[in-house]
Amino acid sequence: MADKNFPLSGWSSAAIHAGHEQDPNSSHITPIYATSTFVFDTAEEGMERFASLDKEKVYSRWGNPTFKECEQKIAALEAFGLSDENGQPLELKALLHASGQAAMATLFFSTLKAGDKVLSHHSLYGGTYELLHKVLANSGIEPIIEDLHDLEKAEEWLQKDDSIKLIHIETPANPTIRCVDIEALTQIAKRYGKLVSVDNTFATPYLQQPFAYGVDFVFHSTTKFLNGHGSAIGGVLIGKDIHFMKTTAWKWHALLGGNANPFDAYLLTQGIKTLELRMERHCHNAMEVAQFLDGHPNIEHVNYTGLHQHPDYYISAKQMRHPGPMMSFELKGGLEAGKQFINRLKMCTRAVSLGTVDTLLSHPASMSHAGLSRENRLLFGITDGLIRMSVGIENVQDIIADLDQALRG
Structure with missing residues (x-):
């Protein structure tokens, strides 16, 4: 000891x-x-x-x-x-x-x-x-x-x-x-x-x-x-x-x-005991995934504080070691596009919650925030096509490939 x-x-x-x-x-x-x-x-x-x-x-x-x-x-x-x-x-x-x-x-x-x-x-x-x-x-x-x-x-x-x-x-x-x-x-x-x-x-x-x-x-x-x-x-x-x-x-x-x-x-x-090792990989993967999504034609916008256009980019940089493993992104096409995207995933996991070693994706409007009125959801920035993503520690090329095929349909 x-x-x-x-x-x-x-x-x-x-x-x-x-x-x-x-x-x-x-x-x-x-x-x-x-x-x-x-x-x-x-x-x-x-x-x-x-x-x-x-x-x-x-x-x-x-x-x-x-x-x-x-x-x-x-x-x-x-x-x-x-x-x-x-x-x-x-x-x-x-x-x-x-x-x-x-x-x-x-x-x-x-x-x-x-x-x-x-x-x-x-x-x-x-x-x-x-x-x-x-x-x-x-x-x-x-x-x-x-x-x-x-x-x-x-x-x-x-x-x-x-x-x-x-x-x-x-x-x-x-x-x-x-x-x-x-x-x-x-x-x-x-x-x-x-x-x-x-x-x-x-x-x-x-x-x-x-x-x-x-x-x-x-x-x-x-x-x-x-x-x-x-x-x-x-x-x-x-x-x-x-x-x-x-x-x-x-x-x-x-x-x-x-x-x-x-x-x-x-x-x-x-x-x-393995938190630092896991977070380093989570964070590395998340930055690459965010940059990929930011340039994708079927994405309206990406919420990730590691991207300069995020409104809280500087606040995050001031008080966090790294922007972190969590992000969300808005699909073009709203509610129906969100459901179709979730259904097309082949490797990434369809689940609520976050923070596991595998990549988790959920559709807040129909899942975690379904109990809120649409008016309140929109007030909070939870739009119909919003996808929440907890980036895992898999090979990042595999994560991106799965996201890309699900986005293209």
């Missing part, structure tokens, strides 16, 4: 070694602790575990050693190379959940109460949009949707409505790949004493570290690139207020019942 005092200078080193503790039975890999509860040798030991803020060995809805390594690893990667206000290495606390939606629920309910408002933007993941409007709204928490690329509008809202307690952003956003300036928006939020949370699912901590810009929380659907193989559902909430995360956030997490399970946590831990 790596010495905890050895300074890790490489990102992949942290992805492999951070959070790992030697198993008492000398297992190389952290075991799957498939147990619902944990035994106490004495009444005093039980009392100590219940009193502790780290409830790792009480009951697996509260915590579990398999969860712990995964949580510590993700927190270490989001904090990698960052310092706190005192110049010390940044410390973060992560809470692993059964799904991204469960982690999102913990974020919102631990930071907001009836009468509060949350400010967010257009082009959100459909599940986030529905959680805001169908669950939070019914709980007396009002969502405000604004164009947060317009920083003046964002500040106007904060000036006129003190009920706004949280600003939640998704950058890059799903599925238009729009980016929000994390640093600029966070600076405005802090002037008014507001919390900021960032959905970092599309970027991963390898491409983007929102805590570098002063945000309070980062969220991931770990189902996606962190796991990398489509083998397990999961979500994680990371915060820099350690006490809050171990008390208020943990309490909501435990009471809502959105705990992870040991097997999915194990799969996630193994997936994270």
